[in-house]
Amino acid sequence: MLTKKGKYGLKALVHLAGLGREELAQVSDIAEAESIPKKFLDAILAELRNAGFVQSRKGKQGGYRLARPAHDISVGQVIRVLDGPLAPIPCASRTRYEPCDDCASEEHCSVRLMMLDVRNAIAAVLDERSLADMRALGTVRELEFIYHI
């Protein structure tokens, strides 16, 4: 499942994807525009900076921007960093998974094996889409809406 952290992180990045070159956005502005608690957003953006997806500048003129072009950052890359290895249930990953309390053998648990397949399908979709695609998705919907009115 996508956590709140993952959802907010993606919203913030799509917001940054809409900025012009060299333009920076302040955390408070992103928080307001995307309805994200500011403190939480601070922590999320720090993680995204650590992973190399955003850059920040301190000071009055400071703020955040994408470290790479929006079409170079896939949605899957972002979610792995914020939510971990794309696992629908905690045991459904290959690395660093947490076995369930009531599980005798995670190697033979059919639920886990099924969910491993599910996550690979999720990854395949998320890795095919970039932040630029995501932004376009929202923009197209907006235009359709205007047209129909």
Added chain:
Amino acid sequence: MLSTPRVIIIGGGASGTLLACHLLREPLPDLRITLIEQRDEPGPGVAFSAPSSNHLLNVAAANMGAFADEPQHFWHWLVRTGRLAGTEDAEPFFFAPRSAYGSYLRSLIEPHLPGTGRPGRLSIVQGTCIDIAERPLGVEVRLDDGTSVPGHVAVLATGHEEPRQDGCHVSPWVSPSVSGIDPEATVLILGTGLTMVDYVLSLLDAGHRGPIVAMSRRGLLPQVHRRVAPMTIDAADIPFGTDISYFMHWLRETIAWAEGRGEDWRSVIDGLRPHTQRIWQSFSEGSKRRFMAHARAWWDVHRHRTPPEVDTRLRAALATGRVQLFAGKMVASEERGSGARVRFRRRGERREETLDVDAIVSCTGIVTNPRETKNPLLRSLFASGHARIDPLAIGLDVATDGALIADDGRASTRLFAIGPVTRAAFWEIVAVPDIRTQCSRLARRILHDTATHNAATRPL
């Protein structure tokens, strides 16, 4: 009417031979391949010509097959041809002599050469390529003797750049006796990776008695192979596209997690192998640069390991002082008689020291700056704009399907590259398991895509 393309492969080393094998596997009677090789015998390449049986492959026999869908092909060949006789306890995990691999590659192409009563689908031309000209319907590969070979597509499989060989500099790929190294000489080996290990063994086998010094910035030695199964790692587990420091942190944590479960770190490193090319391609240019500068040495010693028997000999030579290991950096060297006086600085020290040596062997790695290439074909392709150097200056700029990218940024439909020259796009493209996958993909691209998507296969 579509016909089968005529393919010219430039370079008859391991990469070129593997590509020929993949193309020849298709039951196309009209297929014609020309393999151009400088040396008189194609097949082995730099890595597999080592004459000494002490030079072992660094990949287990079970995974050295020429074909991606038959990794055990080489192992079965060893068994079938009776080459394991006298090799006790040989089993698929064993590390075969490199020379056996050279023979294996030759055995794969021999049935396709012209013989009595058959024209052969493969021909071998001995010569040096100096240029490729594009023609309306194909390419023309020019050789240094004035002749040229026409074809529909040309594939560069030029392999590793020949290392410096002048003054007291000798090639690590030439045996010490052929290079004229005196058994009492002081030999300085720059680099402490697998190439250094091979050269030390060559020296010891040749009865070398003089001092041997191996030096690299960190003085890290390759780790040893151990028989462990690679961990299954899915793409969904891997943090693609992150900064190199984030990625390496993730890797260390994953290894700690695996070791906490009683698993070996090698399982994690080997489990990443199916994903390394995609990981590399997901890195930003800055991340790639930082990988080269900071993480590569660490990655290399864990990823490119020595067979246990080789490691035992090396450790013994280090323990008895036959080989000395320095962590440091050569500052300068000046000629002195037939040898050189080398100034160097040990890691973490400011003071310079000097060392008088009789021979310097550069084993600093196979990544060299393509701008300094001595290969006449690469030089002329750079000059004509048919090829360009990648942003990191570690190889040719190629698309992920192997197509050469020209100076104007366009990917060629007739010029391709495989093997180590394509490392900028793939990074790990030096070992047979990686190269055979690349060859399989390119063979498909050439035989099917080319035939259906453009006029590349009209009669020349």
